[in-house]
Amino acid sequence: MIAGTNRYPQARGPTPSDARPIGPLRPDKRSTWPHPISHHTHHFLNVSITPPHLVPLKKKKQKQKTHAPRTYTGPWRELRFSLAGVAAAISKNGGSAGAEPAKSRVLVLGGTGRVGGSTAVALSKLLPDLRILVGGRNREKGVALVSKLGENSEFVEVNIDDASILEAALKDVDLVVHAAGPFQCKEKCTVLEAAISTKTAYVDVCDDTDYAWRAKGFHKEAIAAGVPAITTAGIYPGVSNVMAAELVRAAKSENAGEPERLRFFYYTAGSGGAGPTILATSFLLLGEDVIAYNKGKQIKLKPYSGGLTIDFGKGVKKKDVYLLNLPEVRSAHEILGVPTVSARFGTAPFFWNWGMQAVVNFLPPDILRDKKKVQKLVELIDPLVRAIDGIAGQQVSMRVDLECSKGRNTLSLFTHRNLSISVGFSVAAFALAVLEGSTQPGVWFPEEPEGIAVEAREVLLDRAAQGTVNFIMNKPPWMVETDPKEIGLGIYV
Numbered sequence: 001m002i003a004g005t006n007r008y009p010q011a012r013g014p015t016p017s018d019a020r021p022i023g024p025l026r027p028d029k030r031s032t033w034p035h036p037i038s039h040h041t042h043h044f045l046n047v048s049i050t051p052p053h054l055v056p057l058k059k060k061k062q063k064q065k066t067h068a069p070r071t072y073t074g075p076w077r078e079l080r081f082s083l084a085g086v087a088a089a090i091s092k093n094g095g096s097a098g099a100e101p102a103k104s105r106v107l108v109l110g111g112t113g114r115v116g117g118s119t120a121v122a123l124s125k126l127l128p129d130l131r132i133l134v135g136g137r138n139r140e141k142g143v144a145l146v147s148k149l150g151e152n153s154e155f156v157e158v159n160i161d162d163a164s165i166l167e168a169a170l171k172d173v174d175l176v177v178h179a180a181g182p183f184q185c186k187e188k189c190t191v192l193e194a195a196i197s198t199k200t201a202y203v204d205v206c207d208d209t210d211y212a213w214r215a216k217g218f219h220k221e222a223i224a225a226g227v228p229a230i231t232t233a234g235i236y237p238g239v240s241n242v243m244a245a246e247l248v249r250a251a252k253s254e255n256a257g258e259p260e261r262l263r264f265f266y267y268t269a270g271s272g273g274a275g276p277t278i279l280a281t282s283f284l285l286l287g288e289d290v291i292a293y294n295k296g297k298q299i300k301l302k303p304y305s306g307g308l309t310i311d312f313g314k315g316v317k318k319k320d321v322y323l324l325n326l327p328e329v330r331s332a333h334e335i336l337g338v339p340t341v342s343a344r345f346g347t348a349p350f351f352w353n354w355g356m357q358a359v360v361n362f363l364p365p366d367i368l369r370d371k372k373k374v375q376k377l378v379e380l381i382d383p384l385v386r387a388i389d390g391i392a393g394q395q396v397s398m399r400v401d402l403e404c405s406k407g408r409n410t411l412s413l414f415t416h417r418n419l420s421i422s423v424g425f426s427v428a429a430f431a432l433a434v435l436e437g438s439t440q441p442g443v444w445f446p447e448e449p450e451g452i453a454v455e456a457r458e459v460l461l462d463r464a465a466q467g468t469v470n471f472i473m474n475k476p477p478w479m480v481e482t483d484p485k486e487i488g489l490g491i492y493v
């Protein structure tokens, strides 16, 4: 466990010497690691390491075209590549010259659920040669997903609470994606421990602060075993951490002063497609004090307090958001060295926000911390949640704001119409980064350069942003917000 604060105050500057060798990380499972990625892809990674201030990462089309070639233009680059090309490059260059294209084996635990299932689908789209094992307890659901994924997939019956079954399932696997939540109220990191003992690379979609730091506590064991592992590698936390790391890196490389305040704002329409078990974890969050940081000091705040109206840009516009206890606050504070950090969340329709506030204000905290009682409460309101979800949809938007000492404010924004689809591409992006050798042995948060190498961030963000309707990196607020703003001399934009 990392103790104290600001253990990693410096985000590494993206110099070519930062480029880590990309290749197999596990000699014992070498035959199945893909890896040296193609010259073309490597070239892409190298040229992408010095994005300037205020250049959008890319423009998104309204309709998702997963394999369509894209053109990236800007004053500093013009480059074409296709995701299918990247996928082929990774696969064809794995193993020794002239060998069969390497086929990594990825086990997605919780593959019968929303996040795991969506991850399996996204992985099969991004890298069709990948061998995908759908792991879970429900054979019927697993087999149904496998039939959609095609011949490169199979169902594996796994209960993550049974260590021997878990280890057996990991035996011939290169990477395990742990999406078998909830992570709240879990005392052991069973999947991570099994990954370390079987020398299997690991990614989880944890969204619980205690669990994430418990996982970080296995850092030395993972290094000793040579296992690369990333915790909190979903959409938020996950992609949002990488967006924050890029804002801080850009500010430092442009001498914009010291990063002073970092704020995560999230909006999800309805429940975002969450089932009753996961909905219960949202209520459990309402029973936790919010940990935030103010000028370097940790502070505790009331959950769902501190409401702000935040402009999420086109398609979403202004939404009310409230403080929640989310793991990216502590990891961003400690790793990126930003003294003031907080996270806020809001949902729609607006009365759900009122409902959340009522829960915090009128239900005793000991009820909200009792998993069984919360589960019962959620079962009662679940039919209403489903009915309203049908109207509200599943839109998701993340806005990350950075303020620096020289008065420079920048933000990054990510909006997708469907959280369930977008979270799958986000997790798949982390999984592929690990398979490509972007992650060093150890347990890392997404913002740590040893977790996702700086030069691998752009490819990761590009994959995660598949299907987004708005995806903007590192711009001043007035260029993103929906209200017209005066930029000086009576000129409005």
Ligand SMILES: NC(=O)c1ccc[n+]([C@@H]2O[C@H](COP(=O)([O-])OP(=O)(O)OC[C@H]3O[C@@H](n4cnc5c(N)ncnc54)[C@H](OP(=O)(O)O)[C@@H]3O)[C@@H](O)[C@H]2O)c1
Pocket: 109, 110, 111, 112, 113, 114, 115, 116, 135, 136, 137, 138, 158, 159, 160, 161, 179, 180, 181, 182, 183, 184, 205, 206, 207, 232, 233, 234, 235, 236, 237, 238, 273, 274, 275, 277, 278, 281, 423
């Ligand atoms: N970081 C992020 O961005 C992010 C975003 C969204 C969600 N999440 C987290 O992701 C997790 C999954 O969410 P979800 O919406 O996909 O939930 P879900 O639809 O309920 O899926 C959870 C899956 O885990 C499986 N599972 C649970 N316990 C298991 C066990 N002991 N052994 C094997 N499989 C087990 C369930 O299988 P059964 O059918 O057998 O019960 C189910 O398929 C949650 O913890 C959620 O908080 C993170």
